[in-house]
Amino acid sequence: MVNAMGWGERLQAALKEAGIAALITFALICVIIGLKTDIGPDGLEITQRWDLVASGVAIVFVGRLLLRLVVWGPEGQGRGLFSSIPKAREMPWLGKVLGVALLAIAITLPFYSGRYVVDLGILVLTYVMLGWGLNIVVGLAGLLDLGYVAFYAVGAYSYALLAHYFGWSFWLCLPLAGILAGFWGIILGFPVLRLRGDYLAIVTLAFGEIIRVVLLNWYQFTGGPDGISGIPRPSFFGIPFSRGEDGFAATFGLDFTSMHRIIFLYYLILILALITNAVTLRLRRLPLGRAWEAMREDEIACRSLGISTTNTKLSAFAIGAMFGGIAGSFFATRQGFISPESFVFMESALILSIVVLGGLGSQIGVAIAAIVMIGGFEVFRELEQYRMLIFGALLVFIMVNRPRGLMARREPSIVLKERKAIGADLVAQGEGHR
Amino acid sequence: MARVRACARRCIGTTAVPALPVRLQRPAKEQRQFRARRVPANVSGNSMEYFIQQLINGVTLGSIYGLIAIGYTMVYGIIGMINFAHGDIFMIGAFIALIAFLVLSAVAGGALVLVLFVTLLVAMLLTSVYGWTVERVAYRPLRQSFRLAPLITAIGMSIFLQNYVQIAQGARVKPLPPQIEGGFILMETETFAVNLSYIQILIVVLTVGLMIGFTFLIQGTALGRAQRACEQDKKMAALLGVNIDRTVSITFVLGAALAAVAGLMFLLYYGVIDFFIGFLAGIKAFTAAVLGGIGSLPGAMLGGLLIGLIETFWSAYFSIEYKDVAAFSILAIVLIFLPSGLLGRPEIEKV
Numbered sequence: 001m002v003n004a005m006g007w008g009e010r011l012q013a014a015l016k017e018a019g020i021a022a023l024i025t026f027a028l029i030c031v032i033i034g035l036k037t038d039i040g041p042d043g044l045e046i047t048q049r050w051d052l053v054a055s056g057v058a059i060v061f062v063g064r065l066l067l068r069l070v071v072w073g074p075e076g077q078g079r080g081l082f083s084s085i086p087k088a089r090e091m092p093w094l095g096k097v098l099g100v101a102l103l104a105i106a107i108t109l110p111f112y113s114g115r116y117v118v119d120l121g122i123l124v125l126t127y128v129m130l131g132w133g134l135n136i137v138v139g140l141a142g143l144l145d146l147g148y149v150a151f152y153a154v155g156a157y158s159y160a161l162l163a164h165y166f167g168w169s170f171w172l173c174l175p176l177a178g179i180l181a182g183f184w185g186i187i188l189g190f191p192v193l194r195l196r197g198d199y200l201a202i203v204t205l206a207f208g209e210i211i212r213v214v215l216l217n218w219y220q221f222t223g224g225p226d227g228i229s230g231i232p233r234p235s236f237f238g239i240p241f242s243r244g245e246d247g248f249a250a251t252f253g254l255d256f257t258s259m260h261r262i263i264f265l266y267y268l269i270l271i272l273a274l275i276t277n278a279v280t281l282r283l284r285r286l287p288l289g290r291a292w293e294a295m296r297e298d299e300i301a302c303r304s305l306g307i308s309t310t311n312t313k314l315s316a317f318a319i320g321a322m323f324g325g326i327a328g329s330f331f332a333t334r335q336g337f338i339s340p341e342s343f344v345f346m347e348s349a350l351i352l353s354i355v356v357l358g359g360l361g362s363q364i365g366v367a368i369a370a371i372v373m374i375g376g377f378e379v380f381r382e383l384e385q386y387r388m389l390i391f392g393a394l395l396v397f398i399m400v401n402r403p404r405g406l407m408a409r410r411e412p413s414i415v416l417k418e419r420k421a422i423g424a425d426l427v428a429q430g431e432g433h434r
Numbered sequence: 435m436a437r438v439r440a441c442a443r444r445c446i447g448t449t450a451v452p453a454l455p456v457r458l459q460r461p462a463k464e465q466r467q468f469r470a471r472r473v474p475a476n477v478s479g480n481s482m483e484y485f486i487q488q489l490i491n492g493v494t495l496g497s498i499y500g501l502i503a504i505g506y507t508m509v510y511g512i513i514g515m516i517n518f519a520h521g522d523i524f525m526i527g528a529f530i531a532l533i534a535f536l537v538l539s540a541v542a543g544g545a546l547v548l549v550l551f552v553t554l555l556v557a558m559l560l561t562s563v564y565g566w567t568v569e570r571v572a573y574r575p576l577r578q579s580f581r582l583a584p585l586i587t588a589i590g591m592s593i594f595l596q597n598y599v600q601i602a603q604g605a606r607v608k609p610l611p612p613q614i615e616g617g618f619i620l621m622e623t624e625t626f627a628v629n630l631s632y633i634q635i636l637i638v639v640l641t642v643g644l645m646i647g648f649t650f651l652i653q654g655t656a657l658g659r660a661q662r663a664c665e666q667d668k669k670m671a672a673l674l675g676v677n678i679d680r681t682v683s684i685t686f687v688l689g690a691a692l693a694a695v696a697g698l699m700f701l702l703y704y705g706v707i708d709f710f711i712g713f714l715a716g717i718k719a720f721t722a723a724v725l726g727g728i729g730s731l732p733g734a735m736l737g738g739l740l741i742g743l744i745e746t747f748w749s750a751y752f753s754i755e756y757k758d759v760a761a762f763s764i765l766a767i768v769l770i771f772l773p774s775g776l777l778g779r780p781e782i783e784k785v
Contacts, residue, residue: 027563031556032526033602035533044608046536144582191770197581198516199769202720206762209717217755345713349589356586389597395590400575403583 155328181325227339496742521716565690727778
């Protein structure tokens with residue numbers, strides 16, 4: 001086909017296509033970008049920005065032309081952008097090597113890096129933990145939860161309120177926050193037992209928003225939009241990180257620096273995240289975890305085999321929520337201040353995209369996705385207002401090109417003879433719960 | 435309030451993830467309802483007049499929700515996915531309408547009716563290009579994929595569109611002074627006057643007109659037949675010569691055009707928009723679509739009306755702070771007890 005069409009014809013076709021693309025772009029951006037409204041002295045005023053529109057249209061025209069002529073070839077749209085990246089299925093050792101390497105880096109990180117990197121590490125690890133927690137619900141049990149941030153909020157507020165009203169310590173509240181969030185997982189899980197797929201997603205989203213709205217409006221109890229400040233910092237098992245006589249530094253004969261607390265927080269969240277990972281990996285081998293995965297693949301078949309989908313779903317919600325709650329109380333103690341503003345739908349979307357982009361059900365994929373996304377946000381910090389735009393576009397782009405995520409690989413937890421890795425593209429994820 | 439925000443910013447500043455600018459002050463929509471309320475609930479909260487006023491307000495709001503809900507219900511009917519970005523298409527429609535209105539009224543001067551009509555057409559046209567593009571870019575490549583994939587791209591699209599408008603038009607709210615003023619006073623007592631404004635009449639009449647037009651479109655034209663065929667069985671429809679891609683594209687275009695109408699109505703009714711209006715309006719319209727039975731056009735309209743009424747009465751008689759909670763709770767309750775909605779067909783589970 002390539003030879004059948006001469007260069008002249010090819011160029012003509014490409015020009016036509018690029019022209020159409022440019023025209024559509026013009027229709028899209030002429031009003032929204034071309035005419036900016038600003039509040040002036042007498043009502044809204046319009047600033048014309050045709051230079052921006054012209055450059056946008058020109059970029060699309062040239063880009064499309066080049067793509068068609070150079071990258072795609074004349075026929076179809078060869079979406080081969082990611083084909084050069086090896087599929088994880090072909091390299092089963094890759095995940096293990098990466099995992100060990102990442103773990104080694106994570107453990108040694110505070111020894112050779114400064115405060116900024118360790119702070120960033122804490123943030124990334126928080127999202128790794130949240131991602132792993134949500135992975136139980138979405139990746140293993142196949143229940144699409146768009147309101148995961150609700151459990152994060154429950155955990156954070158549990159610790160903040162218990163500390164605020166009763167003065168309980170972090171170490172007591174940490175498991176309590178997890179248990180409370182787990183209970184909320186069950187409470188919110190009950191009504192949605194019968195729902196599947198998209199409906200489940202929307203109802204969980206609604207629950208997430210309800211919890212946020214309540215936190216925002218229950219002024220007497222939660223402080224409303226003011227949030228709760230002065231949340232106690234964690235202590236080293238009772239020894240505070242303070243300058244005084246009985247502080248951490250003095251007790252262990254070290255010079256006082258504020259880095260001690262940061263490094264402690266870093267290792268704390270690392271351990272919490274690793275516990276999440278270990279529990280998930282163990283659970284996958286237990287009947288419960290196998291029931292989750294069976295339910296994900298086909299709920300009806302699962303029910304026919306005598307598995308109680310009620311228990312399976314509720315346990316997935318509860319355990320996923322528990323880890324979210326623990327991460328939440330860690331977040332509260334790390335920030336020292338929480339408000340409903342930290343628990344918006346965007347957070348749920350971010351955590352979910354970490355799980356999905358990492359490859360549903362893949363632990364190492366989630367970790368890599370969290371590093372890439374949160375690290376990416378940090379790298380593009382300068383471009384404050386553009387990074388969410390880029391985030392949205394990337395989400396679409398990656399999903400379109402690699403719908404199974406970056407590390408799409410499944411390893412069966414139970415085998416008959418030999419261990420074979422299954423590419424996730426062979427598994428009908430999501431058909432089962434529809 | 436400013437102090438609170440500054441404090442929040444300072445304390446959350448270390449978080450790399452930018453929270454969406456959740457506005458701590460009341461959104462514009464609620465301000466309007468405060469204005470419409472005028473009389474404190476305890477003065478005439480039980481009076482008949484107050485009730486009728488809320489009924490009128492609720493029907494108006496419900497019409498707007500209904501128009502957006504049609505976009506959800508058509509898309510769900512035809513490709514079985516929740517077009518999460520539809521609320522943002524509505525928001526873009528409102529912005530295009532605002533800008534087109536400003537430009538046109540500067541050009542044409544006083545001819546308000548003409549200006550509004552042309553604004554409507556421009557907004558519908560340009561917003562449908564958005565609808566078409568979103569489908570083409572984010573959903574079509576994933577039509578064969580597993581069910582989660584298009585939902586994720588829809589969320590991505592929603593985030594993209596919100597931030598796109600925020601960057602292009604600024605984050606501040608855009609006020610538009612009331613263009614259609616006046617109305618009828620239906621009932622009057624010493625403390626309260628029931629007001630039926632022209633804009634409310636316009637919204638309801640336009641909605642009813644569009645509904646009739648749409649019902650005809652679906653029931654009586656080749657396009658509607660193709661849509662219904664795709665809804666039932668895409669493969670079979672394709673074998674019988676229905677162009678699936680084209681039908682799906684047109685569905686998105688129609689949904690976006692209706693969202694643009696809703697956007698213009700919203701703009702005229704509330705007089706203020708910002709880039710974040712799409713999120714809540716989208717969820718409520720989706721609730722409306724589900725309540726009415728997803729896939730059913732009259733259902734979407736009925737659901738929209740019910741949601742509008744429930745929200746208005748809830749704000750009027752209970753608490754305005756929790757009105758979103760009311761809408762979300764209805765969504766959950768309906769899905770749990772009445773999964774196929776009021777007018778929808780029950781979904782048959784094939785093994």
